[in-house]
Amino acid sequence: MSRGACARTVRGVAFDLDSGRLIGRWPFPAPGGTCNDIAIARDGSAYASDTPGGRILRLPKGGSALEVTVIDERLKGIDGLDFGADGALYWNNVQKNELWRVMLPAAGRPAQFTLLEASEKMGGPDGLRHIGGNRFLQAEGTSGRATLITVKGNEARIQVLKDGLNSSPGITLIGDTVYVVEGKIQYLFNPELRGKDPGPFKAIAIPLPKP
Numbered sequence: 001m002s003r004g005a006c007a008r009t010v011r012g013v014a015f016d017l018d019s020g021r022l023i024g025r026w027p028f029p030a031p032g033g034t035c036n037d038i039a040i041a042r043d044g045s046a047y048a049s050d051t052p053g054g055r056i057l058r059l060p061k062g063g064s065a066l067e068v069t070v071i072d073e074r075l076k077g078i079d080g081l082d083f084g085a086d087g088a089l090y091w092n093n094v095q096k097n098e099l100w101r102v103m104l105p106a107a108g109r110p111a112q113f114t115l116l117e118a119s120e121k122m123g124g125p126d127g128l129r130h131i132g133g134n135r136f137l138q139a140e141g142t143s144g145r146a147t148l149i150t151v152k153g154n155e156a157r158i159q160v161l162k163d164g165l166n167s168s169p170g171i172t173l174i175g176d177t178v179y180v181v182e183g184k185i186q187y188l189f190n191p192e193l194r195g196k197d198p199g200p201f202k203a204i205a206i207p208l209p210k211p
Contacts, residue, residue: 010035012048012059012066026059026066037127039082039089049078049091056081056089056104069104070111080128082136084151090136092125099125099138099149099156116156122147127170135211137161139171139180146171146180146206161206178206 033050044061054076077095123143
């Protein structure tokens with residue numbers, strides 16, 4: 001079993017989860033950027049978000065280099081991304097507090113973007129994970145929330161699972177339990193906190209509501 005990750009040197013990196021062995025590194029195409037999240041498509045290709053560059057990059061299964069799949073002004077601020085059951089790629093914009101769906105280019109057809117109508121305002125949407133059907137988990141760093149998103153057509157209903165989190169950047173599902181982490185990112189950027197002990201970092205368990 002393997003899973004992608006993002007390196008600070010602007011490379012996509014993959015490790016074997018059973019052994020911890022490094023599988024490979026794939027540099028971002030010029031001009032670099034910021035690797036923020038990775039999603040795996042049904043065919044085994046890995047797709048990565050480039051937040052400042054407004055790009056979606058693709059590494060084909062068994063490929064040797066990342067390639068630019070989509071570049072668009074609307075993608076500037078892209079953060080979390082994952083594929084839905086419909087095969088579309090869903091992604092959030094951490095800067096503009098938006099949730100989008102994009103049908104990736106295929107057979108000469110350009111990418112097709114849809115801005116979803118969220119039922120309430122989001123605050124710094126970050127990690128995004130598909131959990132089956134039309135449901136996604138989302139971590140919101142600025143608002144400090146873990147949310148459950150249900151997509152119906154072009155509407156996205158947001159249900160708060162937990163609030164009061166300290167800048168949560170990531171979320172996932174194991175069994176029937178949601179795990180959300182706290183990033184405490186202000187300890188990196190707030191001069192008054194830099195160098196101080198942020199205390200323990202936690203993965204917080206939340207029961208997943210029934211559909």
